[in-house]
Amino acid sequence: MKILFATQNKGKAEEVKALFADSPFEIISLYDLGNSIDVPETGATFQENAHIKAKTIYKIYNVPVIADDSGLAIEQLDGRPGVYSARYAGEKCTYDDNNIKVITELKDFPEPHRAKFISYAVFYDGKNEIEAIGELNGRIIKEPRGKNGFGYDPIFIPDGFDKTISELELDEKNKISHRAKSIAQMKEQLMKLHERK
Numbered sequence: 001m002k003i004l005f006a007t008q009n010k011g012k013a014e015e016v017k018a019l020f021a022d023s024p025f026e027i028i029s030l031y032d033l034g035n036s037i038d039v040p041e042t043g044a045t046f047q048e049n050a051h052i053k054a055k056t057i058y059k060i061y062n063v064p065v066i067a068d069d070s071g072l073a074i075e076q077l078d079g080r081p082g083v084y085s086a087r088y089a090g091e092k093c094t095y096d097d098n099n100i101k102v103i104t105e106l107k108d109f110p111e112p113h114r115a116k117f118i119s120y121a122v123f124y125d126g127k128n129e130i131e132a133i134g135e136l137n138g139r140i141i142k143e144p145r146g147k148n149g150f151g152y153d154p155i156f157i158p159d160g161f162d163k164t165i166s167e168l169e170l171d172e173k174n175k176i177s178h179r180a181k182s183i184a185q186m187k188e189q190l191m192k193l194h195e196r197k
């Protein structure tokens, strides 16, 4: 089965393709198609936004879709940046701008700065709807480290590690990440759907 992954984020697209590599599902993303449709993420939660993305893209392409809405929640910042993770420092901000904003906001708080990544994935094919969630716990550091990954990866150290996610290789991130967990659950449910057909 071909599935359109509703993301324009190159990092997410690479991760999810690798996560589906050993499955009967073939993943193509909006990023691969060079499509820059602006889906308004107006929901108050990751769950709502993942549904909005999956259904909006399904209506346009009429093929099975997976969407992931994800982000970072920092305890000392009352869960921010949360659903605003992508544009935390403003409309056209870069990943560096977001990281600087987070580091600045944490300036007066004591360490450790506990945080978690959340990934909410939704599959929609016009009939079936599947949801899956994954989380990764860790802490924020104030000196970005590493070159891999994207977003907040250079300032996030997962529990049990002494490296930031940006210092891990893609296959290492894909063993532990919030997205690896949501997509693993999603794959399991998709296999059941696939076997019924």
Ligand code: ITT
Pocket (backbone or CB within 6 Å): 006, 007, 008, 009, 012, 041, 068, 069, 070, 071, 072, 085, 086, 087, 098, 117, 149, 150, 151, 152, 153, 177, 179
């Ligand atoms: P799409 O909506 O096109 O998928 P996006 O980047 O806007 O791309 P989200 O709305 O889900 O995606 O926002 C997720 C943001 O949260 C993302 O831009 C990063 O800043 C952050 N984020 C999510 N997962 C992450 C990860 O694995 N590593 C680092 N940062 C992550």
